[in-house]
Amino acid sequence: MAITADSSVGLVDARGADVVDAVEDVARRAKIASRALATASRSTKDAALGALADALVAATDEIVAANALDLDRGRTNGMAPGLLDRLALTPERIVAIADALRELAGLPDPVGEVVRGSTLPNGLRLRQLRVPMGVVGMIYEARPNVTVDAAGLALKSGNAVVLRGGSAAASSNEVVVAVLARALETQGLPGDLVQSIDAWGRPGAVALMHARGLVDVLVPRGGADLIRTVVRESTVPVIETGVGNVHVYVDASADPAMALEILLNSKTQRVGVCNAAETLLVHTDAAADFLPTALAALGEAGVVVHGDEATAALAPDGLEVLAATDEDWATEYLAAEIAVRVVADLDAAIEHVREWTSGHTEAIVTRDLQASQRFVAELDSAAIMVNASTRFTDGGQLGLGAEIGISTQKLHARGPMGLAELTTTKWVVHGDGHVRP
Template identity: 80%
Template sequence: MSLASTEVLSDVDAAVRDVARRAQVASRALATASRGTKDAVLHALADALVAASDELVAANAEDLDRERAGGMSPGLLDRLALTPARVDGIAAALRDVAGLPDPVGEVVRGQTLPNGLRLRQVRVPMGVVGMIYEARPNVTVDAAGLALKSGNAVILRGGSAAARSNEVVVRVLRDALEAQGLPADLVQTVDPWGRAGGVALMHARGLVDVLIPRGGAGLIRTVVAESTVPVIETGTGNVHVYVDASADLDEALPIVMNSATQRVGACNSAETLLVHQDVAAQFLPRVLAALAGADVVLHGDAATIGAAPDGVAVAPATDHDWATEYLALELAVRVVASLDEAIEHIRTWSTGHTEAILTNDLRASERFVAEVDAAAVMVNASTRFTDGGELGLGAEIGISTQKLHARGPMGLTELTTTKWVVTGDGHVRP
């Protein structure tokens, strides 16, 4: 279903479709490569990045200087920064990916039918994976490594703030691929065409098999609205922790603290704490004091405000608080009358990322697991475990909050599709 035949293409669209066509051709070289070949390539890419460390850091310094002058915040500058140690870390992550099992070739289902036809549904690479992301040069390498390991070509569109860094990273990776006898076009970028290149990538349906946006809500919303290429939506996590009437409160306290404060910029951090009214008087003073002690800005309903110990400030929570993914040391707290009220609150405000119940009641845990609709449901565990590494996937290209194809952390398997292989002996359909 190419759009080329029915629409007049801009020069950028045409150029990016050409990039995608080259990626498609290049992907064929990798689709049938053995795991040994692919792992050797990943090690070679890691070596090449380490060898180019000085050059990478110098290019990155140009990005940092420009963005610092442009007023980028210290937090974002830190995410953008490359140091020799960080380059080593990025290379080490590539070697870790080389150590993971290869999903390609796995037989997902298979049987011999009564008529003698032999069926196999086999995992195969997607083909061409597009990644649109913000100013984190490590994502450039991560995405390339995961795509290559799963047999795909990748087309990258990084944030303009990392333009020089990404330019050098991509050149180093492409040179290393060629040195390994593989097509350089397995890794390409549309950054030279800037924002228009990203939009053209979203329109390259039929050439790009999947597009994965990674970044803030604005970026993801744009990609979802604009793309005709199938998108896997990642990211936004408005995450709840519900402390049930039967919860072990000594266990609940560290789980709440871990969920809410360990790494507030992560999408699996908690935004809202729901506490059953039967344990509110006992639990809220403790947890609010602990949260305030960790510099967490608190918002609460009237019952929560009433339960706050002296010296702990709790501002009245509004619908804005229930709806917001803070990505900051900030938490909304509400007292609920029942498990049903907790589930109803979550249904109203959840983004379907991660929801947790802390309970010792088997039926309550089972109802919560069954009735809460999210990529991950935690029982007596921190919400921070929704992560490819923590869930044993070995690596992660993002966390899907949609239901199609992949839900939750996406690893190598999620970068593959399947193919039915049907073998007969002259079988025709009656």
């Protein structure tokens, strides 16, 4: 989506009252629809997820045809091949998307879980129950599979969803939302549970950000600009997702082979994702042993290295180490690039991470118990890995079953967000005529 930090003020001024009315009407219908779902049983919701999956597969031709329009427009606009690939929906991909919905049906229902409960000395019976949020707003970029993912996660957790997808996927999203809404109605559920506001363009997105009281939470998924804009503009509570300036620290006591394997997995297993490593810190006592091999391996894997002087001095012949600047320490490359720094000790490593991290994930490779404990206790990120790849910060990998995003904020959800993170709680108190003295 092209809402950027610079353009958003203009958007606010440009939005007409009619757009605000229209989007608020969508949100209001979503809220009403959500009530039918809030008290629905798990079996009703799971059956609906199966029906959505079947309907998507049945509509393959229609979806692929709409997607072709988006792809054509993308090619005309000079969209990069990687982005075109993420935009493309094939019959195989539609089957995979449908299968993901069926897997959601297999997960436990978060709604109704008793989070806390007790009987007070005065006899009041307390339960804190997990209940749906109500209406979840989702603002995201080009990938049309997110449309289905978000609808499925919202449905399973008992919520209605209002979707604002990227204009690049507008035709695909329009058809997909229509298919999902029709399928819900065949299950006796309101089609308004899944609605899109793409028709109202950017002013519609801004109206969604201001629909406080109608929309219970807004989840932006996309690049840093998109997320920044939503955070600044929104009066609806936002869960910030995804920016990961992720560090791997190789301690003096690290097993070098383990350190190398974790480094390569963290950096190269997939480079364009938020849990990929962006900076390597190496204890000075391990540097002479570890770095020449590690730098060679990174080079072989096609990773561009930005390093400090100590790193450059240890580079194997023929490997170019670009001089690292503060910008490198700050950058989430999301590419085959890494920043490397030799640090005097654990304190210096912790100091570096504190200064530059985005608070997503940090890993230490060590055999020293105290070093591992200090790294865990003194760093303040959503996930800390001890002798494990940073790539494990992922809802699927951590056993949450599904993931709507990875929160890098501290409020409500931190780290991978699954179904439970799309719920809130309600206190239910039973008395026998209890009053306060």
